[in-house]
Amino acid sequence: MRTVDEHRARILGTAAPLPVETIPLDRARGRVLASDIRSRWPVPLFDNSGMDGYAVHGADATVGAELRVVADVPAGSSLDPALGPGQAARIMTGAPVPTDADAVIPLEHTDLGTEVRADAPDRITVTTAPRPGAHIRRAGEDAEAGSVTVAAGTVLGPWQLSSAASAGHDTVDVHRSPRVAVVSTGSELIAPSARPVRGQIPESNSVLLAAAVASAGAEVVAVHTVADDKAALVTVLDGLDVDVVVLSGGASVGAFDVVKAVLDRTGSIEFGPVSMQPGKPQGFGVGDDGALYFCLPGNPVSVAVSFEMFVRPALLALAGRSDVDRPRVTRRAAVGWRTPPGRTQVLPVVLDDTTVRPATSGGSGSHLVSSLAVAQALAIVPADVERVGEGASVEVMVLT
Template sequence: MTRTAAEHRRHILATVTPLPPATVDLAATGGLVLAGDVRSTTAIPLFDNSAMDGYAVRAAELTGADEHAPVAMPVSADIPAGATRIDPLAPGTVARIMTGAPLPEGADAIVPVERSDGGTEQVHLTLAPEVGRHVRRAGDDLAAGDLVLAAGTTLGARHVAAAAAAGHGRLTVHPRPRVAVISSGTELIAPGTTPEHGQIPDSNSYLLAELVRQAGADPIRIGAVPDDEATFARILAETSGQVDAIICSGGVSVGAYDVVKAVLAPEPAMWFGPVAMQPGKPQGFGRLGDGTLVFTLPGNPVSVYVSFEVFVAPALRALAGHAASPEIPVTAARAWQGWSSPAGREQFMPVRIVTAATESDPVEVVRVQPASARGSGSHLVGTLASADALARVPAEVTEVRPGDLIDLLEGTER
């Protein structure tokens, strides 16, 4: 039974659930999705402290101080940041204090060092501060127990910093998926080696491994395996259970040597069939008996790229705990140059961005043209590198004309 690209995507995302949470060191959480709320273990700041290098004072003792009438005060203490034992501030004295240092009991304001002569035993101050001037009060930011980060947050630098400040050295997150990448084909050889007639470099496993990395998962590139059912079945058995997902390219059509489909088709939770799209018609997806997800993609590199962006990338994000839309997110673009599209098949065309929007265009969109002058050939891996995005053409459209509005897939720019 033929599926549309939207139907296949929805089926995949309905199958995928986030990986079970794991508690990891804070330093390893960047880019991961928080699996539970994080609350502050303490007040932030923990204690009243100075927001400036200067002098901790009693504001009432400096009434009238200014540039023309400095007030001389003895310096009774020197308080660096990190000090843990602070004596109360004696009346009639000030304490030299550094930014972040605890405010001594009795002090209620800070005079910045710039409003002084910098004295260490006696200082002349030229500011009459109001109570609370340059003082950070305990709990000004958060009280103990306040929500710092909500479950579902994708952790970036500022989130990690907030968790650290709130007293957390470890966080419970959805782990980064581990994804094995396998290319199928006896004709495939390692890049950089000299091919014999009929052989080609294995570009797919490198393409997929980098796409997996860009999707936020950890790739395990197994590389090329020959068109031999026993060999493929052995590698599959060795890999399954060691990773969260396996991506295979090639060997999923109806040819005599399509070993991926031959080995996996008997699995009860696997689906193989055509998807009404170009490129990427032959697709497969399912789970092995141990729960490992399996994506089987066509063998041509452009088909691999398109299939990954449309089907695999959102699934890996869902596996990592990110929200993934069952609908394909798109933005508007305008065709700078026309091209043809097959009837009855949704087309995903690698395109280059030619120009940005102009003031004369009432629709503020970029302009695009096919990345290759040869059109949409699924083997055109050399020109794939010049693509900026994927354009989506509906199945009922057979001709894209210059000036037509079209959809660009969000997130496919590299």
Template sequence: MIPIQQHRDRILAAATELPTERVPLADALGLVLAEQVVSRFAVPLFDNSAMDGYAVRRADAAEGARLRVVADVPAGSALDPALGAGEAARIMTGAPVPSDADAIVPLEATDLGTAISTAPPEWIIVTAEPKPGAHIRHAAEDSPAGTVTVEAGTKLGAWQLSAIASAGHDTVAVVRRPRVAVISTGSELVAPSATPGRGQIPESNSVLLGAALRDAGALVTHTLTVPDDEDELRRVLETATADSDAVVLSGGASVGAFDVVKAVLGPLASVDFDAVAMQPGKPQGFGTAASGALLFCLPGNPVSVAVSFEMFVRPALRAMAGHADIDRPLITRTAGASWTTPPNRTQVLPVVFNDQIAQPASAGGSGSHLVSSLADAEGFAIVPADIERVAEGDAVTVMVLS
């Protein structure tokens, strides 16, 4: 058996960052920015009001002052009304501040309060004197034109996209999203809605992998199920690798007489099959297709698929997409129960946890067939190979899945 890290290192060495592309902001959520974004404009663009109220000359706006309202300035207006002594302009939040004004009196600091009508009032009485520059957001207060708004390498979330739009851009250069095909193998597989006959089971791995790939930010190009037929698998692989950056295969990677994935890909010099020192997920294969697409050959049992995806596939895809943080967060919890571990293999066990403890998600342990444990699992406990048994109260490392 080879250590987990050895298999992982080989995969990450091949998982080179994908090319960049320019996409609309609406399509950039979750992607990694490839080039820094520089603001085209000052933010704010102009002096504007931070409150609904009245633009005034502060010298005229002492407490108790009676001011004549001579103009109305809504948001989006290009008006710049002149203000003489004892005059004010009603103004809405975001509207440009008249050049003659140097403060905003909020609605609630007048005798009329927050009651508002379509037409501005004729007069107001100031009930609280404004401070100098009160409630004015000055031009370039946030940032001047030419300022770097978002740095390259940033994962784009809602706030970053909003900042980019405010900086005057509607497209961004990003690292391209990985395109990944999913192939489930096995003559025993039938559609989930079918009634399985003797020896048949519902096919669930493609559902698991498709959802996990999308959650990791990948674009699923193909979802295919093939029987244990070498010619059929070769045909499907040719199609899948032609337009994909990676292909994830489940099943047929072990040493059985009908392990079709190993039979088809094993003879290729570019693909290696190994026993990795982990439970579940010992049989693993990895390599590259003639097209350059990465080939992940995972075991067929659902828990093994889930574990293998998190340990190997997801980090590789995130590296290809330009993410700096390719791994799930790790936390330490106290074991809330005792459980056995496999000799000389790292155990990756579905668990539930809270602020203090973690315990197995299934009473059945870490068997690769215990797919029901995945429905409740919040993380994977990762137990080193030299630990013979986890006792209640021991410290355990947990990979957080959400």
């Protein structure tokens, strides 16, 4: 029986980042940058005003000095008016600072204050003297030309995309997102809205897995539900063109475990127990088509736990992420609970700032679907812990 760490190491050893593609910024949110973004020019491009006010010679702008306004420089202007002694130019935030100016006086530091005017005034009186270089954003002070603006390996969010645009780029090189197929197996499965008869249950695993795959930033390209029929499963799998296939059900040692019957020893796919509860029956490997195959148990809690422990980290690694793990914290057990002998327990839990408790009173059974609706985290209890006592320290993987 493999340990959780051994099974995970085998998976991550095969999950190399996918090839690089160049895409527009508006499609790049959430993707992982494959190469450094370097600024094409200095940021800012030119000395510009950090305030609405007046560009001045600092030596002239003493308290009480009256300055003649000889120009008006709005944002976007290419004007560079000459400023003689005792002269100023009205200037707006972001506009280029005249070459002759060495400071900007904000509107509120003049006798006219922030009064809105369509045209520049003829004169202003200084009420607060500026310090040298006041309110001038110097060219290149944010980034020099050629400097790295966003480093490779960064997950691109709104702020990083803005930085890329400011650096003069409208496309970026990113790792391709994994393309994933979800296949739920079982002759007992019916549509959630159907009326079950004896032996039937609503199919929920494909809903869980498709949503989880999308939440991990991967692309769901196919979702199938297949009865316990070898030919039907082979037909579905032969029609896929994906990077990852996630199957649920049929991975154990039962007489009708169709996933194992079809895929065992195909490519490098192997089935075997992993010392965890829930989620003991697992299969994984690279298929003949080059895709990664995750063969998970069929019970919904087992599916959820297996996805978090094994599938999600692999999807993130394929996408180029280096940080593939959920954050973990330590909490004190609010109540005691039982653990499975000799197996790592991965238990849906709820937690607060100091304590953690099971999400339901039923323990860690793989059939306890109600625990998924309220769980905020997974408690990771080592295999050598015989029982979690009230007040014991517990490692917790935070999901929300």
